Amino acid sequence: MNASPDRPPAVILAGGRSSRMGSDKAAVLLGGRPLLSRIIDRLAPQAATVCVNSNIIARLDFAPGIAVFADTVAGHAGPMAGVLSAMRHAAACFPAASHVVTVPTDTPFVPRDLVERLQRALTEPAQIAVACSAGIMHPVFALWPISLADELEHWLLTDEKRRVRSFIESHRMAVVDFPLIDAAAGSIDPFFNINTPADLETAERWLPLIEDMER
Ligand SMILES: Nc1nc2c(ncn2[C@@H]2O[C@H](COP(=O)(O)OP(=O)(O)OP(=O)(O)O)[C@@H](O)[C@H]2O)c(=O)[nH]1
Numbered sequence: 001m002n003a004s005p006d007r008p009p010a011v012i013l014a015g016g017r018s019s020r021m022g023s024d025k026a027a028v029l030l031g032g033r034p035l036l037s038r039i040i041d042r043l044a045p046q047a048a049t050v051c052v053n054s055n056i057i058a059r060l061d062f063a064p065g066i067a068v069f070a071d072t073v074a075g076h077a078g079p080m081a082g083v084l085s086a087m088r089h090a091a092a093c094f095p096a097a098s099h100v101v102t103v104p105t106d107t108p109f110v111p112r113d114l115v116e117r118l119q120r121a122l123t124e125p126a127q128i129a130v131a132c133s134a135g136i137m138h139p140v141f142a143l144w145p146i147s148l149a150d151e152l153e154h155w156l157l158t159d160e161k162r163r164v165r166s167f168i169e170s171h172r173m174a175v176v177d178f179p180l181i182d183a184a185a186g187s188i189d190p191f192f193n194i195n196t197p198a199d200l201e202t203a204e205r206w207l208p209l210i211e212d213m214e215r
């Protein structure tokens with residue numbers, strides 16, 4: 001895997017409960033391979049390094065050599081708890097990095113130019129760059145200034161609704177639009193995420209179409 005030193009560290013968010021799937025989404029097989037290892041392969045060439053945020057660390061033994069860390073705030077506080085942990089991990093392990101990029105573990109078709117395009121969109125240091133497609137923002141696919149960590153921790157501990165979108169929208173941000181994938185069966189959203197066993201079946205149908213497109 002080719003890491004890119006001029007890119008930010010990347011953290012795969014796998015800290016949720018996977019309650020709709022019924023088993024850890026990181027370990028669920030798509031085309032015979034765990035979702036987590038698919039995302040690692042897709043992200044590794046785009047980032048300085050790839051790490052995983054998970055609260056069930058023992059079950060990640062299929063990702064050898066990848067650093068895994070749990071949430072820094074207790075109580076499954078939602079995706080932004082994963083983003084905070086990503087910022088804290090980056091600050092401790094990559095002190096030269098200004099930003100950290102996050103991608104959830106359940107989106108196997110995430111664009112191969114995600115990080116490059118988010119990075120190019122930044123025009124000032126304290127900005128968040130966030131992905132969108134078909135007019136919809138995808139708030140956990142984002143490049144986060146690590147300097148927001150203390151503020152995010154305060155927000156997590158005090159905001160009643162903890163809506164990711166409202167945290168992002170209260171900051172300077174750059175929204176980056178990504179095209180749909182023009183596959184034989186129609187348009188596929190690259191940010192399609194797998195929440196349920198039915199979504200997994202859909203992704204199994206799309207996988208060969210997308211592999212054909214990318215060949
Ligand atoms: N670190 C951390 N990540 C979370 C938490 N809740 C959700 N996430 C992550 O945020 C992303 C989007 O969340 P969901 O798609 O709802 O995943 P989930 O919460 O595991 O699944 P459900 O239990 O079915 O809602 C996934 O990558 C999750 O792993 C949390 O409490 N802590």
Ligand SMILES: [Mg+2]
Binds near residue numbers: 017
């Ligand atoms: Mg959830």
